Amino acid sequence: MEFRHLVSFLAIADELHFGRAAARLHLTQPSLSQQLQRLERTLGVELVARTSHDVRLTSAGRAFEVEARAIVARVEKAAQSAREAAAGRTGTVSVGYNFPAGRHILPATLTRMHAEHPGVTVKLAERRTGPQLAALADGTLDVALVYGRPVTGGFRYRRLLRLPxxxxxxAGHEWAGLxxxxxxxLARQSCILFDRDQCPAMYDAILAAAERTGIRLTVAQVVDDPAGTGILVSVTPLVGFASASRGMFAGSVPGGVRPVRLFDPVPAIDLYAVWRDAHTTPLQEAFLDCLETAGPFRVPAP
Known part of the structure; x- marks a missing residue:
């Protein structure tokens, strides 16, 4: 059974006239009759009865018409879905993000995505920089919103904003309230740091600031979870590090940690959008276009 035979049969069912059905399909009447005959031979039943005066569907033809219309509609819907996906108008794009991206980048970008590409689902995953880049490399993520630009090949990137x-x-630390x-x-404090591979850009920014001031940090603990860092500093005299965005958020919670501005120098990190250099899909391009037009992005003053 061929799809074109179903289309031809439905044209006959609509018109109940071979001449009009053939014209509608841009076929000759003999060609249309041959297609109907092949379909009837395949099914083993007569679908259309015709005389010199009229054309009508048989009982088998009327039953077959219902299912044939459903089949043709589903094929047309499948074709439309394929065209929409190829054009970046439907489907799913997977995006990784960190805390500042969730607060300052994604709200405006997702609003624009919903307005311009309502058929696209954005699947979000909050992770640190290292895990995001690994997921980007293996294809689990389509776009990563991370600290620092990647130093390895195979990636493209766009700088979004700078964060102090x-x-x-x-609350009981001597710096609380300053x-x-x-x-x-920091030379007189014990600190909490994290493994560099979790967030190389932040790690390097901290150590670069220490080198500029000629001090060596005393690292008392290594914790790779930002929430874990917040818990530890709230119950110990240790000093942790965070982006200004996370620090401001944590400081707004009663009884939580206290952010303390660092200066001379002010350590800072850049937030980037990163994606694979090859095989950029229309869905990725749609998200990146919305990211571009939603900017420029800024961090609110504390």
Whole structure:
């Protein structure tokens, strides 16, 4: 059974006239009759009865018409879905993000995506930079919103905004309540840091600021979970590090950690959109276009 035979049969069912059905399909009447005959031979039943005066569907033809219309409609819908997906108008795009991207980048970008591409689903995953880039490399993510631009090949990137970093301490720490401290004061504190491969750009920014001030950080603990860092500094005299966005959010929670501005120098990190260099899909391009037009992005003043 061929799809074109179903289309021809439905044209006959609509018109109940071979001449009009053939004209509608841009076929000759003999060609249309041959297609109907092949369909009837395949099914083993007569679908259309015709005389010199009229054309009508048989009982088998009327039953077959219902299912044939459903089949043709589903094929047409499948074709439309394929065209929509190829054009980036339907489907799913997987996006990784970190805390500042969730607060300053995604709201405006997703609003634009919903307005311009309502058929596209954006699947979100919050992760640190290292895991995001690994997922991007293996194809699990389509776009990553991360700290720092990748240093390995195979990626393209776009800078979105610059974020200052702050120290975070517990309510009982001697720095709690201070508007800010010089970075060199960290020489007299014990710190919480994290493995570099979790977030290379933030790690390097902290150590670069320490090198500029001529101090060596005393790392008392290594914790790779930002929430875990917040818990530890709230119950110990240790100093942790966070983006200004996360620090401001944590400081707004009663009884939570206290962000402390660092200066001279102010450590800062850049937030980037990163995607694979090859095989960019229309869905990725749609998200990246919305990301571009939703900007420029800014971090609110504390």
């Amino acid at each position: 970093m702050v120290a975070v301490v517990g 508007p800010g401290v010089p970075f060199a004061e």
